Amino acid sequence: MSTGWLLRRLFLVAYTVLVVSVLVFAITQVLPADAAVTLLGENATPEALAAVRDRLGLNDPIWLQYWHWLTAALTGDFGHSMRTGQPVAPMMLTALSRSLLLALLSILLMLAVAVPLGLWAALRQGKAADLVTGFISYIGVSLPEFVTATLLLIVLADWLQWLPATGYVPPGEDFWDSMAHLVLPVLTVSVIMVAHVSRMVRSETIDVLHSDYIRAARLKGLAPRSVLLRHVLRNALLPVITIVALDVGYLLGGIIVVEEIFALPGIGRQLIVAITARDLPAIQAGALVMAVTYAVASTLADIAYALLDRRIRYD
Amino acid sequence: MTAAPPASPVLAIENYSLDYTLRHGTARVLDGVNLAIGKGEVVGLVGESGSGKSSLAWAIMRHLPRNAVEASGRLSLGGLDLRGLDAKGLQAVRGKRIGMVFQDPSTALNPTLRLGEQVIEVLMRHRGLGRAEARDAAEAALAEVELRNPTALMRRYPHEASGGEKQRVVIATAFATAPELILFDEPTTALDVITGARILELFARLRERTGVAALYISHDLGLVSRVADRVSVLRQGRIVEEGAPEAVFLDPRHDYTRRLVAAVPRPHRRLVDDAAGGDTVLAANGLSVRYGRRRLFRPPPPPATKAVSLEVRAGEILGVVGESGSGKSSLARGLTGLAEFDGGIHATGRRLDHARQMDKAYRRAVQIVFQHPDSSLNPRMRIGDILARPLKLYGGALSDIPALLEQVRLPADYARKYPHQLSGGEKQRVAIARAFAARPSLVICDEITAALDVSVQAQVVELLLALRRQHGTAYLFITHDLNLIRQIAHRIAVMQQGELVDLRDAAAIDAPDAHPYTRALIAASPAPVG
Known part of the structure; x- marks a missing residue:
């Protein structure tokens, strides 16, 4: 991995974000929402509307509006929410931090379960244990989030009363209470990811187990444990990195349902609120923040991949 | 060196039989095998693919597939019963008392x-x-x-x-x-001729220094006869012949061994006796093949072949030899338009400067057969459909398919089969039939026998020569096997690092004025015993 590659890669991230910013801005322009009407309400006088349009620069040519928006956005200023009047950027970043906390905990839990499970199933390929975990995984993959979430809610919060059903408490406020509130959303998200990642680990492990170099390692008389840990695991887990990076995208955009069910004010939920309120600055900021996070996550995955597999050379 | 089995062997295999359980019944892969290797002795085990030679290695290493059933026999390593070992005991033998070198x-x-x-x-x-x-x-x-x-x-x-x-x-x-014993499973097959020869020299020196006993497995009887003290020939799970290599090679008893010996390429036994003369079918003028597009801020990649000039005459067999990476295959890719090239190609009465100038007439005239039929035949198409394509494209009729198959000595009902139902040699015949469907004047053969057993290789070569007699086709025959090409080529081109370093009559390939690299190649491909 050369510095040249790293620079080009960062340039690509910036380029991606720029393209996304154009798209985001263009789409919000096409939306049937008049910012002035949104701000002042249906009953505003034409004079008042004209004055607001003038103040917001809505009469400027579109490229100029984009330019103003972009230059402000680069300094972290995405404007003020049309719903609350508060600056949009801090609002979205706070929401993002909650979603990232959920994502991080889910990924950690998922890896802790999916990797051993996948390995275990692979080593018992075709036996009962493998078939049972496979069957359960398919159920996990096919159940929609809201079903999993509801089931967990009913059992853990309603019947057993072990956990609070909904809501969010910042970790800084009361750490243990905060974690208790996160358990159900994290479990819900993990179930789905465990299902597909463990299948992935399983099939990669089976491929590696059948490779010539694993046979060679066994025929060198190495202990089964060191064959598994030194030779199999590393090669089988490499492709999983890519999947986890893709999952980050899913976690940021696709868990709106989970955030909604558990009343967790993450980025997905904020976006929904912004879209229903036609809160253009919030939509723009939310979409862009998600794009940046996704681009950064996949770049990190590529770097991790290159560090672990020396055959991959980016130059 | 004696041909008698040793008294107190390092490895003793006695009456060993092995079955594989398949969906419909069992298949016997090894049948009453007896083999002993004495201290410091090298025993060669020769057989074609499917003869069971690898299964024997896996049996010794106790690494058999799940569906393997050991029907009878003993495997003992210096008195230790290998079959009776548990997992722990096995780990103490593998890599410690028995080493293995892989293909x-x-x-x-x-x-x-x-x-x-x-x-x-x-x-x-x-x-x-x-x-x-x-x-x-x-x-x-x-x-x-x-x-x-x-x-x-x-x-x-x-x-x-x-x-x-x-x-x-x-x-x-x-x-x-x-270790007391090392198993060598075709250790030079995947290597270049010269690299392989050096590995064999190293093996001889290590053997002398350590006195290790070895089982040397190969499909190449010629090679085994040079490294082994004794040779066992395996056919369909049975040892059909054994003895000192000279005896097995010069005076084979069993029919099968005789066929194996006959299949080993011998440079001085010519299979083609006519002289090729006539018009030039194809000429390359300063052909350089380059991969990758030229990019804005980067130097262009170095060419894979550097300004190669050669010509093929009607009905001529022009051999191209060199090690991997020497540009042999790139030359083939350039001549067929699969890679962009600089320089010119003269063929079908005109000059081509770019791959995109290759029209239907050129493509009909110049056909190619690739090394791996597995990847050059579409696995989802029936053989008949595979052959129908060039026929349709170049003005043949579907009714020609049985004749095409017959030409390459395959039954006509193969048209309904899929590639995976055929053996490696049969698949390569299909690829040859596909090339001949276009009625070409030149067929480029790119290492087409490299993935085949020696005996199958001999059949494929014989087929090519028969087709040439029938159609007068010229061949550009790319190979790393100098002994083989000296049997069939009229002229031989030697490539090294993208350059054509030598081009001469096959008869004069070992002349004193040959290029040093040509001489190195010849030295690395010694003629088999006898």
């Missing part, structure tokens, strides 16, 4: 582990060394197999080493624990 060093080494690590782990496990001692011992082991700069090599990953270096690392690992 393809590029797949036998873990791609994500440094080469040094892969030697060190064995030394720590079997010689009970600490990490630092094992590191020193591993370096010594690498020096022992004559690797230059072992210290640097230890830190490299497999993809950063050449095929020969990797095979030496594998050999060093096998020898490092001073």
Whole structure:
């Protein structure tokens, strides 16, 4: 991995974000929402509307509006929410931090379960244990989030009363209470990811187990444990990195349902609120923040991949 | 060197039979095999693919597939019953008392582990060394197999080493624990001629130094006869002949052995006796093949062939030899328009400067057969459909398919089969039939026998010669097998690092004025015993 590659890669991230910013801005322009009407309400006088349009620069040519928006956005200023009047950027970043906390905990839990499970199933390929975990995984993959979430809610919060059903408490406020509130959303998200990642680990492990170099390692008389840990695991887990990076995208955009069910004010939920309120600055900021996070996550995955597999050379 | 079995053998295989359980019944892969290897003795085991020679190696290493059933027999290593070993006992034998060298060093080494690590782990496990001692011992082991700069090599990953270096690392690992027996499973098949020859020389020296006993498995009787003290010939799970290599090679008793011996290419036994003269079918003028597009800020990649000029005459067999990476296949890709080229090609009465100028007439006239029929035949198409394409394209009729198949000596009902139902040799015949469907004047054969057994290779070569007699087709025959090409080519072109370094009549290939590299190739491909 050369510095040249790293620079080009960062340039690509910036380029991606720029393209996304154009798209985001263009789409919000096409939306049937008049910012002035949104701000002042249906009953505003034409004079008042004209004055607001003038103040917001809505009469400027579109490229100029984009330019103003972009230059402000680069300094972290995405404007003020049309719903609350508060600056949009801090609002979205706070929401993002909650979603990232959920994502991080889910990924950690998922890896802790999916990797051993996948390995275990692979080593018992075709036996009962493998078939049972496979069957359960398919159920996990096919159940929609809201079903999993509801089931967990009913059992853990309603019947057993072990956990609070909904809501969010910042970790800084009361750490243990905060974690208790996160358990159900994290479990819900993990179930789905465990299902597909463990299948992935399983099939990669089976491929590696059948490779010539694993046979060679066994025929060198190495202990089964060191064959598994030194030779199999590393090669089988490499492709999983890519999947986890893709999952980050899913976690940021696709868990709106989970955030909604558990009343967790993450980025997905904020976006929904912004879209229903036609809160253009919030939509723009939310979409862009998600794009940046996704681009950064996949770049990190590529770097991790290159560090672990020396055959991959980016130059 | 005696042909008699040793009195107190290192390895004794007695009346060993092995079955594989298949969906419809069982298949016997080894049938009453008896084999003994004495101290310091090298026994060659020869057979075609499917003869059971690899199964015997896996049986000795106790690494049999799940559906294997051992029907009878004993396997003993210096009195130790291998079949009776439990998992723990087995780990103490594998890598310690029996080492193994595999066919393809590029797949036998873990791609994500440094080469040094892969030697060190064995030394720590079997010689009970600490990490630092094992590191020193591993370096010594690498020096022992004559690797230059072992210290640097230890830190490299497999993809950063050449095929020969990797095979030496594998050999060093096998020898490092001073085992009583080493199994060699086609250790030079995946290597270049010259690299393979050096590996064999190394093997001879290590053998002398360590006195290790070895089982040397190969499909190449010619090769085995040079390295082994005794040879056993395996056919369909049975040993049909054994004895001293000279005896087996010069005076084979069994029909099968006789066929194997006859199939071994011998440079001085010409299979083509006519002279090729006539018009030029195709001429390359300063042909340079380059891969990758030229990019804005980067220097262009170096050409894979550098300004190669040669011509093929009507009905001529022009051999192209050289090691992998010498540009042989790139030349084929350039001539067929699969790769962009600089320079010119003269054919079908005109000059071509770009691949895109190759029209239907050119493509009909110049056909190609690739090395791996598995990847050049579409697995989802029936043989008949595969042959129908060129027929439709170049004005043949579908009714020609049976005749085409018959030409390559395949039954007409093969048209309904899929490629995976055919053997390697049969698939290659289909690929040849596909090339001939266009009624070409030149067929480029790119290592078309490299993946085949020696005996199948002989049949394919014989087929090509018959087709040439029938149609007067010229061949550009690319191969790494100098002995083979000396049997059939009129002229031989030698390539090294993208350059054409020698081009001369096949009869004069070993003349004193030949290029040094040509002479090195000849030295690395000794004629078989007899």
